[in-house]
Amino acid sequence: MKTETEVRRALREWVIRTNGKIAADALTDRTPIIEQRIVTSLQITDLLLFLEELTGRAIDVEKLKPGIFRDIDAIYENFFGKADGV
């Protein structure tokens, strides 16, 4: 079981690796990754797969709520925090 710090670091690393252009210090847990298209529509399914790996659970796409991928804070809250968005 990963700690919150480890999960957040893994998410940040995934975003930086997947985007390929953004500098590590330009990405915070509140950077709007969808609005700024740091994660694009082509990468969203990869993000879902990565989250399935991290959580160890299958994600039902139909049940996902708007805003769930707004930033790393939202992803953490919805997939790992109290407010389970899946």
Next chain:
Amino acid sequence: MASERSIDWNLLPGYRWHENGQSTFSGAPLKLYQKLDRLFLQWAGERGAAEHRFPTFIPARELDRLDYFRSFPHLVTFPVTLDPSKDNLAAFVRGAPLDDAGHLQLAASAPIADVLTPAACYHFYIQFQDERLAQPRYVTTRATCFRREDHYAPLQRQWSFSMREIVCLGTADEVKAFLAGGRATVEGFFKKIGLPIEWQNATDPFFEPARSSKYLMQKLDPVKIEMVFNGDLAIGSVNFHRNYFGEAFRITRAGADAYSGCIAFGVERWIFAFLTHFGTDEAGWPVLT
């Protein structure tokens, strides 16, 4: 809404419906069309939007940059011409131009490299490609748009229809402020004239949405809000494109890919809403200013 009038479109003076998904206007319905578009232009003018008039065809190569053909293959319409070789033209002339079903028998067709405009605002991103914007840019156009559908209905679902768009290109904040201001204006207008409209989050009509990552993205981060009449007819929409078009067409603002957004009005659908809600007698129509 049950209170809306049901109209026999075949009997409406000044209006003619074509089974191939098109409308002809004259008389009072044409006057309404023109008044509505003048109203949209007035709203565009209030935002300092410069009017443009674009041609009908868009090079397929430009739309391909947007992955348009994979996203909307079911909607696209192409201009087709005969293969210009003398033999082919001669064969076409010798044969029957139409078969019994009324379908053209083209012999061979020439390669197709253009598309009939599917949405008015695409023209702007193509027009402004490679530009560095020193300030936000506000523009407007009305275009005849073409979207192939599996069925058509008078004024509500047409193969060719008129779309007026007001567009902003700028930073994310500039575009968001433009969209919020535009929505407030339109919302105020609906209230003033008493047209019942609900604002609903929506997605674009992607092909096979269940398999479309763009559809999924729009569900997860809504960027399209529609003005819905009668529970199911979107007569317009407010759209935030993020920096999608800026990136695809290398348009920059403040050192980064430009953001863009548009407010779109489907003129025929507005006419439908007006006629069914306020009646076909122009004396009953609200003042359009």
